[in-house]
Amino acid sequence: MRILLVGAGGVGDAIAKIAARRDFFELVVVSDYDVSRAQRTVDWIRARHGNDVAARFATAQIDASDPDVVASVAREHAATHVMNAVEPKFVPSIFAGALAAGADYLDMAMSLSEPHPTDPYTQTGVKLGDDQFAQTTDWDAAGRLALVGMGVEPGLSDVFARYAADHLFSEIDELGVRDGANLVVRDEAGNEVFVPSFSIWTTIEECLNPPVIWEEDAGWYTTPPFSEPEVFEFPEGIGPVECVNVEHEEVLLMPRWVDAKRVTFKYGLGEEFINVLRTLHLLGLDSTTPIRVRSEDGPVHVAPRDVVAAALPDPATIGPRMTGRTCAGLLVTGTGTDGIPREVYLYHVSDNEWTMAEYESQCVVWQTALNPVIALELLATGEWEGRGVLGPEAFDAAPFLELMARPVADGGYGQPWHVEDRSA
Amino acid sequence: MRILLVGAGGVGDAIAKIAARRDFFELVVVSDYDVSRAQRTVDWIRARHGNDVAARFATAQIDASDPDVVASVAREHAATHVMNAVEPKFVPSIFAGALAAGADYLDMAMSLSEPHPTDPYTQTGVKLGDDQFAQTTDWDAAGRLALVGMGVEPGLSDVFARYAADHLFSEIDELGVRDGANLVVRDEAGNEVFVPSFSIWTTIEECLNPPVIWEEDAGWYTTPPFSEPEVFEFPEGIGPVECVNVEHEEVLLMPRWVDAKRVTFKYGLGEEFINVLRTLHLLGLDSTTPIRVRSEDGPVHVAPRDVVAAALPDPATIGPRMTGRTCAGLLVTGTGTDGIPREVYLYHVSDNEWTMAEYESQCVVWQTALNPVIALELLATGEWEGRGVLGPEAFDAAPFLELMARPVADGGYGQPWHVEDRSA
Numbered sequence: 067m068r069i070l071l072v073g074a075g076g077v078g079d080a081i082a083k084i085a086a087r088r089d090f091f092e093l094v095v096v097s098d099y100d101v102s103r104a105q106r107t108v109d110w111i112r113a114r115h116g117n118d119v120a121a122r123f124a125t126a127q128i129d130a131s132d133p134d135v136v137a138s139v140a141r142e143h144a145a146t147h148v149m150n151a152v153e154p155k156f157v158p159s160i161f162a163g164a165l166a167a168g169a170d171y172l173d174m175a176m177s178l179s180e181p182h183p184t185d186p187y188t189q190t191g192v193k194l195g196d197d198q199f200a201q202t203t204d205w206d207a208a209g210r211l212a213l214v215g216m217g218v219e220p221g222l223s224d225v226f227a228r229y230a231a232d233h234l235f236s237e238i239d240e241l242g243v244r245d246g247a248n249l250v251v252r253d254e255a256g257n258e259v260f261v262p263s264f265s266i267w268t269t270i271e272e273c274l275n276p277p278v279i280w281e282e283d284a285g286w287y288t289t290p291p292f293s294e295p296e297v298f299e300f301p302e303g304i305g306p307v308e309c310v311n312v313e314h315e316e317v318l319l320m321p322r323w324v325d326a327k328r329v330t331f332k333y334g335l336g337e338e339f340i341n342v343l344r345t346l347h348l349l350g351l352d353s354t355t356p357i358r359v360r361s362e363d364g365p366v367h368v369a370p371r372d373v374v375a376a377a378l379p380d381p382a383t384i385g386p387r388m389t390g391r392t393c394a395g396l397l398v399t400g401t402g403t404d405g406i407p408r409e410v411y412l413y414h415v416s417d418n419e420w421t422m423a424e425y426e427s428q429c430v431v432w433q434t435a436l437n438p439v440i441a442l443e444l445l446a447t448g449e450w451e452g453r454g455v456l457g458p459e460a461f462d463a464a465p466f467l468e469l470m471a472r473p474v475a476d477g478g479y480g481q482p483w484h485v486e487d488r489s490a
Numbered sequence: 491m492r493i494l495l496v497g498a499g500g501v502g503d504a505i506a507k508i509a510a511r512r513d514f515f516e517l518v519v520v521s522d523y524d525v526s527r528a529q530r531t532v533d534w535i536r537a538r539h540g541n542d543v544a545a546r547f548a549t550a551q552i553d554a555s556d557p558d559v560v561a562s563v564a565r566e567h568a569a570t571h572v573m574n575a576v577e578p579k580f581v582p583s584i585f586a587g588a589l590a591a592g593a594d595y596l597d598m599a600m601s602l603s604e605p606h607p608t609d610p611y612t613q614t615g616v617k618l619g620d621d622q623f624a625q626t627t628d629w630d631a632a633g634r635l636a637l638v639g640m641g642v643e644p645g646l647s648d649v650f651a652r653y654a655a656d657h658l659f660s661e662i663d664e665l666g667v668r669d670g671a672n673l674v675v676r677d678e679a680g681n682e683v684f685v686p687s688f689s690i691w692t693t694i695e696e697c698l699n700p701p702v703i704w705e706e707d708a709g710w711y712t713t714p715p716f717s718e719p720e721v722f723e724f725p726e727g728i729g730p731v732e733c734v735n736v737e738h739e740e741v742l743l744m745p746r747w748v749d750a751k752r753v754t755f756k757y758g759l760g761e762e763f764i765n766v767l768r769t770l771h772l773l774g775l776d777s778t779t780p781i782r783v784r785s786e787d788g789p790v791h792v793a794p795r796d797v798v799a800a801a802l803p804d805p806a807t808i809g810p811r812m813t814g815r816t817c818a819g820l821l822v823t824g825t826g827t828d829g830i831p832r833e834v835y836l837y838h839v840s841d842n843e844w845t846m847a848e849y850e851s852q853c854v855v856w857q858t859a860l861n862p863v864i865a866l867e868l869l870a871t872g873e874w875e876g877r878g879v880l881g882p883e884a885f886d887a888a889p890f891l892e893l894m895a896r897p898v899a900d901g902g903y904g905q906p907w908h909v910e911d912r913s914a
Contacts, residue, residue, distance in 0.1 A: 260772045345769040348684045350801040359792050359800045361780065366790040368783050373797045376783045377774040 067091040067446040070145035070169070072130050072160055074098040076382030077174065077217070078151035079107045080427040080435035086111045086119050088439065090446040095143045097128035110426065130156040136163025145169045147445070149438060153268060154178055161198060161212065170210055170445070172438050174217030175268070176315050179275060186276050187290045193278065194318045198455050206454035213441060216458050218394045218414070219245055219331075220315035221437040222483075226396040226412040227316070229463035231324045234410060234485070238326040238400040243316045244411070246300040246307035246334025247392035247430070249418065251384050260338065261384050263392070263430045267375045270352045273335065273343050277311035280321045280329040288313075291347075292340055296332065300393045301486055302415045307334035319457035326400075346374060385428030391417045392430050397488070409488040414470075414481065440470055440479060491515040491870040494569035494593070496554050496584055498522040500806030501598065501641070502575035503531045504851040504859035510535045510543050512863065514870040519567045521552035534850065554580040560587025569593045571869070573862060577692060578602055585622060585636065594634055594869070596862050598641030599692070600739045603699055610700050611714045617702065618742045622879050630878035637865060639881050642818045642838070643669055643755075644739035645861040646882075646907075650820040650836040651740070653887035655748045658834060658909070662750040662824035667740050668835070670724040670731035670758025671816035671854070673842065675808050684762065685808050687816070687854040691799045694776045697759065697767050701735035704745045704753040712737075715771075716764055720756065724817045725910055726839045731758035743881035750824075770798060809852030815841045816854050821912070833912040838894075838905065864894055864903060 067090065071078055074096050082096050096104040104125040112120035124143065129135045130152050136159060140148055148164035150157065150173035157177045164171035176195035183191065198214055205212050215221060223243045231238060251261040262269055276288035292310040299306050314331035321329055335343070346352045351374055356367040395413025402408035416433035425432055441458070444450035449465045458466075472478020491514065495502055498520050506520050520528040528549040536544035548567065553559045554576050560583060564572055572588035574581065574597035581601045588595035600619035607615065622638055629636050639645060647667045655662060675685040686693055700712035716734040723730050738755035745753055759767070770776045775798055780791040819837030826832035840857035849856055865882070868874035873889045882890075896902020 341765065342769055342773065345766055346773075349766065349770075349798065351775070351798065353801070356786065357797075357800050359797050361790060361792045361796070363791070366785060366792060367787070368785045368790060368792055368797065370797055370801050372785070373781075373783050373792065373794055374773065374775065376781050377777070377794050 067147060067442065068093045068095075068143060068145050069147045069149055069442065070095045070097060070140045070143060071149045071151060072097055072128060072136065072156075073150070073152035074103040074107045075152065076427070076431035077435050079103075079382070080425060080432045081149065081151055081439055082107045082123065083111060083425050083427060084432075084435055084439045085442075086115050086123070088443060090443040091122070093122055093124060093143065095124045095126050095139070095145065097126040097139060099127070099129060101125055101127040131159050133159045133162035133166060136160050137166040140164060140167035140169050147172065147442065149442070150174070153265070154271070158197060161201075164212070165205060165208060165210060168208070168210065171212040172216050172441065173214055174221060174434060174438060176214050176220075176318070178271070179313065181276055182288070187288055190278060190286045190288055193286060194313065194315050202455040209453055211445075211452050212455045213445075213452070214455060214457060215315040215319050216438045216441045217434040218437050219243060220319055221434075221458055222394055222414060223316050223396050224319050224458035225463045225466050227320045227324045227398070228459040228461070229467060230396070230398040230410070230412065232463065234402065235398060235400045235408065236403050236405065238324070238398060240328040240330065240397070240399045241316075241320050241324065241326045242397040242399075243314065243331040243395070244298050244300075244309060244334070244397050245332075245394055246298060246304055246309065247390060248304045248307075249388055249390035249392060249430070251388045253387070260342070261379050261381070262339070263381055263384070263388065263428065265375070265381060266378055267371060270343065270346065270371055270374070272312050272314060273333065274347050274352050275313040277313050277331070278317045279311065280317050282327045286317070292344070294332070298332065298334060300334065301411070301413060301484070302391060302393065304391055304393055304415075308337055308340070309334045310340065320459055323457060323459040382428065382431060385418065385422045385426070388418050388428055391415050392433060394433060407489065409490070411486045411488055412483065413486065414483045436479065436481060440466060443469065491571060491866065492517045492519075492567060492569050493571045493573055493866065494519045494521060494564045494567060495573045495575060496521055496552060496560065496580075497574070497576035498527040498531050499576065500804075500851070500855035501859050503527075503806065504849060504856045505573065505575055505863055506531045506547065507535060507849045507851060508856075508859055508863045509866075510539050510547070512867060514867040515546070517546055517548060517567065519548045519550050519563070519569065521550040521563060523551070523553060525549055525551040555583050557583045557586035557590060560584050561590040564588060564591035564593050571596065571866065573866070574598070577689065578695070582621060585625075588636070589629060589632060589634060592632070592634065595636040596640050596865065597638055598645060598858060598862060600638050600644075600742070602695070603737065605700055606712070611712055614702055614710045614712055617710060618737065618739050626879040633877055635869075635876050636879045637869075637876070637882070638879060639739040639743050640862045640865045641858040642861050643667060644743055644882070645858075646818055646838060647740050647820050648743050648882035649887045649890050651744045651748045651822075652883040652885070653891060654820070654822040654834070654836065656887065658826060659822060659824045659832065660827050660829065662748070662822060664752040664754065664821075664823045665740075665744050665748065665750045666821040666823075667738065667755040667819070668722045668724075668733060668758070668821050669756075669818055670722060670728055670733065671814060672728045672731075673812055673814035673816060673854070675812045677811070684766070685803050685805070686763070687805055687808070687812065687852065689799070689805060690802055691795060694767065694770065694795055694798070696736050696738060697757070698771055698776050699737040701737050701755070702741045703735065704741050706751045710742070716768070718756070722756065722758060724758065725835070725837060725908070726815060726817065728815055728817055728839075732761055732764070733758045734764065744883055746881060747883040806852065806855060809842065809846045809850065812842050812852055815839050816857060818857060831913065833914070835910045835912055836907065837910065838907045860903065860905060864890060867893065
C-alpha cells in the first residue's frame with residue numbers, strides 16, 4: 067500500500083504520526099499546499115522514531131483544488147490510496163483526482179450540502195455526499211473503492227452503528243450520534259479562553275446549515291439550526307453537556323446500510339459555543355461570500371468566515387494549553403437480540419494529556435485521525451474490501467473494533483471502546 | 491458664517507438637511523472623501539427646497555486624515571467654522587487643520603482614549619478629549635473656539651447638565667446620562683433583524699473600552715465593561731431597557747464646568763446587543779489591528795472590526811425599515827433650589843417615522859445632527875461666544891433649550907424637551 071496523504075494540517079499530521087507506529091504500508095507521501103508543513107510532520111517522525119521509520123515517508127507540494135494536480139502527484143508516487151485530510155470544500159477535486167489516477171480514496175468529511183432553495187428548514191436540498199454517491203457507478207466500473215466519512219464522526223460512529231445492528235439489536239428505533247467534551251483552553255495567565263477545538267470554518271458549516279434527520283417513513287428532512295436541545299450525560303467524568311441537532315454525515319450514511327427507524331446527530335456544543343455561532347450568524351459573519359472591506363492597502367474583498375477563522379488561534383496549536391477529554395459515541399435504542407427493550411451508548415474517549423504526550427497532537431484532532439489509519443490497515447490486510455462509493459457501515463465492524471481495542475503489545479492500537487448499558 | 495462640514499455620512503447628511511431650513515449662515519461646504527456622497531446630500535436639498543436654498547451649499551472632496559488638506563479646503567472656501575462629522579479617529583487631523591486655517595471648530599465626539607497600560611479596569615489612561623484639552627492654550631492664544639462634544643450625547647446631555655445646575659438644583663448628587671430606545675428593524679419579509687442604529691465601529695469603541703466614572707473624591711476612574719447594569723424606565727412608550735456603564739464624553743466634560751458629586755453614563759444597549767459585543771470581544775473581532783486573511787486575490791491584511799462594520803448594513807440606510815423612538819436624557823439627583831431632595835429626568839425623544847418623513851434621515855442619526863446646528867446658530871447670532879477648547883456646558887443652556895423648543899412658526903426648531911419629575 068502506497069498512500070498519498072493530502073493535507074498536513076492537524077488531522078493529516080496526526081494520521082502520519084499514528085501510521086508511523088504501524089507497518090502495513092510501504093510509503094506515505096505527506097503532501098500540502100505549504101510543503102513546509104508536510105516536512106515538519108516527517109521531521110517529527112524522524113526525531114521520534116528514527117531514520118528507518120522516516121524512510122517510509124516522503125513529502126510533496128500539492129494543490130488540492132486541482133484534480134489534475136492531485137492525479138499527477140498520485141501517479142508520480144504510484145499511490146494505491148489517496149487519503150483526503152483537508153477541508154471538505156476540496157472533496158470534489160481530490161475525489162476526481164484519485165479516480166483519474168486509478169487509486170482508492172478515503173475521506174473524513176463528505177462533499178458539501180446546499181440548502182433547499184425555498185424551504186431550507188424543512189426539506190433537504192443537495193445533501194452531504196450526494197455528489198460522491200452520484201459517481202458510485204464510475205468507481206464501481208473502475209474497480210476502485212471510495213471509503214467516505216472514515217474519521218471519528220463520521221467514521222467510528224458508523225462502525226458502531228453496524229456493530230449494534232449485527233451484534234446487539236434485533237430492531238433499532240434510533241441511531242443517535244452524541245458527541246461531547248469537557249475541554250478547557252487557558253491563556254498564559256491561566257484564565258479560560260474561548261478557542262474552538264476543531265476548525266471554526268467547518269464548525270460553522272456544520273452548525274449553521276439546516277440539521278438533517280432521517281426517519282423510516284419521512285426519509286431525510288431538515289429542521290432549523292440548534293433544534294431539539296437536550297442535555298446528554300457523557301461518561302468518564304465529562305458529565306452533562308447541552309447537545310443540539312447538527313448537519314452531519316452519519317445521518318446520510320447509516321440509513322444506506324443499517325436498518326433503523328430514525329437517525330440523528332447531536333453535537334455537544336455547550337451554551338457558550340451555541341451563543342457564539344448564533345451571534346456570528348446574526349451579524350452575517352458566517353458568510354463565505356466575499357465583502358468589500360477597507361484596509362491600509364485600499365479596499366479588499368474577504369469572506370467574513372475566513373476572517374473569523376483567522377482571528378482565532380489554529381486549533382492544531384492549542385494542545386499544550388488544553389485539558390480535558392472528548393467523547394465520540396452512538397446512543398442506540400431499540401429491541402435487543404434477546405427481545406428486550408434496550409438502550410446502549412457505544413463510545414470512545416480521547417484524553418488530551420495523553421495524546422499530547424504521545425503524539426504532540428490535541429485529542430479532538432488525534433481521535434479523528436486514528437480511525438482512517440485503522441481502516442487503511444484493514445484494507446491493506448484484505449480484512450476489508452469493496453468497490454464503489456461506500457460508507458464505514460458497509461464493512462464488518464468486528465475486525466475494526468477488535469484491532470482498535472487490542473493492546474499495542476499484541477499488535478493492536480490499544481484504544482479501548484465501550485458499551486454502556488443505559489436500559490431503563 | 492461659512493461652514494466647512496467634514497463628512498457626508500448619516501450625521502453629516504442630516505446636519506446639512508437641518509441647516510437647509512435655517513438662514514443663519516452664508517455657506518455650507520459639504521465635504522467627503524467620496525464626493526458623490528456630498529453631492530447626494532446637496533441634490534436632496536435642491537429637490538426638497540429648490541435652487542435658492544441649494545445655492546448656499548457647495549461640495550468638496552476632502553481627506554479628513556490629513557490636517558494640511560483640511561486646512562487647505564477650509565481656506566479655499568474661507569470657512570469660519572469647521573464642523574467635524576466623521577469618525578472620532580479623525581478628530582486630531584480635523585482639529586489641527588481647523589486651527590491652522592484660523593477657523594472655529596465643532597465636533598460630536600472627542601479625541602480617543604487609551605486604556606491604562608497595566609490597570610485598565612480601575613485607572614484611566616489617556617482619557618477621551620485629553621489630546622484636545624491639552625491644546626486649549628493654543629486655541630485661546632489664536633482667539634479661536636473649539637466647541638467639543640456638541641452632538642446629542644455628548645451635546646444636548648451636557649446642555650441639560652448646565653441647565654439643571656443653573657435652574658433646578660442647589661446641590662447635585664449625580665448627573666447620570668441615560669440613553670435608550672425601542673427601535674426595531676425589519677427585513678423585507680417583516681422579520682426583526684439585528685442592525686445597530688449607530689456606527690458599530692464607534693459603538694464597539696465606546697462599549698468595550700473601560701467605562702469611566704467621575705466622583706468628587708476619587709476623580710476619574712474606570713470599571714470593567716458593562717458594569718453596574720440597571721433597568722431604566724424610559725418615557726413616551728419606550729419603557730424599560732437594560733443600561734450599563736459605557737465610556738462616554740459627558741463624564742469627562744461635565745465635571746469641568748458643573749458641580750456634582752458623581753457623573754456617569756449608562757447606555758441602554760439591551761441584552762441582545764450586550765451579548766453581541768461580548769461575543770465579538772471573546773472572538774477578537776473587536777480588534778483594530780490588521781490580521782492576515784486569505785482571499786481570492788491572495789493573502790490580505792484587514793482589521794476584524796472593519797470587517798464587522800462592513801458585514802452589517804450602513805446604519806444611515808436602515809431608516810425606511812425601522813420603527814420606534816430613541817430617547818436622550820439626563821437623570822439628575824440632588825437637592826432642588828427649594829432645598830428639597832429632587833430627582834428629575836431631562837430628555838428629548840426622536841421618532842423615526844417623523845425624521846424619515848421630514849428628512850429621510852433615521853432618528854438616532856438625526857437627533858445627533860440637530861444639536862450642532864442649533865449651536866452653530868447661537869454662535870452665528872452671538873448668543874454663544876467663547877475661546878479655547880470648551881464643552882457645551884461652558885455656555886448658557888437657556889437660549890439653546892429655548893431655541894430648540896420654540897415652534898417652527900416662531901423661528902425655532904420645534905423640538906420640545908421635557909423635565910420629568912421622578913422625586914420620591
